[in-house]
Amino acid sequence: MPKIHSKQISKELSLLRVDDDEVRYFEALWEIENGITYNSYLLTGEDEVILVDGWKREYADDFSETLKDLIDIRDITHVIVHHMEPDHSGSLVKILEENGFRAEVLGHPLVRGMMRAFYGIDVKFRAVKDCERLSLGGLHLEFFHTPWLHWPETIMTYLRGHGILFSGDAFGGFSIPPAIFDDDDEVVSSYLPFVREYISTIIGSYRQHIPRNVKKLMDQRLEIRMIAPAHGLIWRKNPERIIEYYLKIADGIPEEGKVLVIYASMYGSCEEAGNIVAEELKKQGKRVITYGFTDVRWASINKIIGDAVDSESLIIIAPTYENAVFPTISHVADLIARKIPPNKPILVLSSHGWAGVAGKKLAERFRSANFSVIDVVEFKGKPDEDVKKRILESVSKLLSQSSTN
């Protein structure tokens, strides 16, 4: 059962968070084992009650009940929509209905049409302009268009005076942190890998918009004392930390010595090549993370993407399958090419039964996304002594060109 948090953070601000431990595939695409939270916020001004985002539709009843413990839903005067993705907006329909559609919905100009298309409702709507300021019941709001974090309509709201940035999906992460705030360093350290995975999978294709939008906020010289995202921890002890972390992951800055080995192996040949590579990398002092697809286990693709983004270099190993790349690796390679900065050299190894094409095709796919493919080793069957030698040579070639060398 999802846990619900209703927590007053300050006189004006409450958090309403639900811990979704029921979702298995976020966006129907990412296999998350550790769940995710949806964070909504309630701002109460003098005569104004402002709801900031909501929960997923599945938790609309819980959301309504949780709100009712704090306020009369008919008293909500404004709903700020930072992001129309239904994990946040899905429950707002019910709330707006219970509100009698009195509240004014504030959002990016695109939100009105999306509300209609997603939920078939026409709301009292006010489009906010980029950098627009609005004072409501003594609360001084400032809206920023932050497009492509990670949809075109994504915005953020800054609560002037309080120094709170409501950031929507940006600065959020996967998993259900055991705390509300970033106060405990251990909690933060355990959480950041899930943030990395979130950035690379959910925002990865639009990663260049992270530094762009951060710069835009910085240019405003906002005094950010708290970052309140729509997923995961609230950052009040050290809000700079999550901003810096987002910038680092957006740029794919590698962890020194981290190397990723990804393989699919129908009958063990590619797995053997993976073992040869991993052993050699470990000898060279690298921290090797291996993901395999075999007949008894499949790796999680989002874990791969999450670990690829801050690796120094990648080794991709796949059989030729029906004159093409083994389908699972083709799928993974496509996601890597789209979601991960190409600042990591890649080594491609490929086994075949009678004719090898997968290595060449994989190299083409990665090169088309501006990755530097250091070497391609195609071999028939399992790696023999000669192939092992060629693999080891290609590994040292790779290491000599890794980004942190």
Place this chain on the structure above:
Amino acid sequence: MPKIHSKQISKELSLLRVDDDEVRYFEALWEIENGITYNSYLLTGEDEVILVDGWKREYADDFSETLKDLIDIRDITHVIVHHMEPDHSGSLVKILEENGFRAEVLGHPLVRGMMRAFYGIDVKFRAVKDCERLSLGGLHLEFFHTPWLHWPETIMTYLRGHGILFSGDAFGGFSIPPAIFDDDDEVVSSYLPFVREYISTIIGSYRQHIPRNVKKLMDQRLEIRMIAPAHGLIWRKNPERIIEYYLKIADGIPEEGKVLVIYASMYGSCEEAGNIVAEELKKQGKRVITYGFTDVRWASINKIIGDAVDSESLIIIAPTYENAVFPTISHVADLIARKIPPNKPILVLSSHGWAGVAGKKLAERFRSANFSVIDVVEFKGKPDEDVKKRILESVSKLLSQSSTN
């Protein structure tokens, strides 16, 4: 634990079968929940002991033990290799070692090099020619090259006089049938859907080689009294049945009224479209099979391929995701386009948040594989009344053009 069958079928012939209930992803690619069998055969002539194929490497020890209950492994004079895929050849290394490499390996000319590449062994090898006859200890063998069922080196062996066709992967199927033979019609009926899934996934890309090779066998006017494949049931009651079934599936002959609905749905819009379609199809008397990818469940891709092959028509529904087709459906569409005969009209529906491209791209992918895409309906958000109307119109357009209408 895998069950082992050692069964004397006739004076000359024994079956050695292992029921692999441990494999989860056949070929590291197909998620099979009901396992698979590996069938090996032992032919004993006057002074000759002929081993026909083997088991997967993981069961090499079991294979050796099972053989030793029947013969002295050093007495094996010949090993016929119908197919080098390691689910059959993987255990032969151990057997040949225990045999002291005395046995002559008989196979397609490509087998010698594959033995070396896959297992690093040089065997006493005799390449068999297409239609070559060979009598060994009173056993009259005839070899047929049956390329691309489903590798280039696949052959079959006919035991003249006994009317037995050892067919390798061809005429095999997934799952662990509760019997050895096709004697019981109920067993056969339960087994055939797994044969369908096997043909479409494993042989699908080379389906045109099924009728081609069957014709070749028929032209020989073989009197086939038993078909002994490398997976699944042995056909002795009605060997024509499995040949006809293979031909039917190779051609994608549809089951009357069977329609497949495949969708991915991030937040319910495409699922809703799927429900609208399914309801309408049922009203029209169709048998609808639905496969969905949502945030709480993922369909099995091989079940989709297996059910697509004998459907009358297909409805594919996917969101636009980052200016492309939702990745899972892109992957599925690619497999359908490669593995399934294009004799089924397709209807494509696609939901988007702000701009739709997935429908068009899916239609392009299918058309490039010669499928007839009857209609593409792109819609924003969830289907409203107008969209529902367009969907229903496109469904009736589809039905009017389905292959069995």
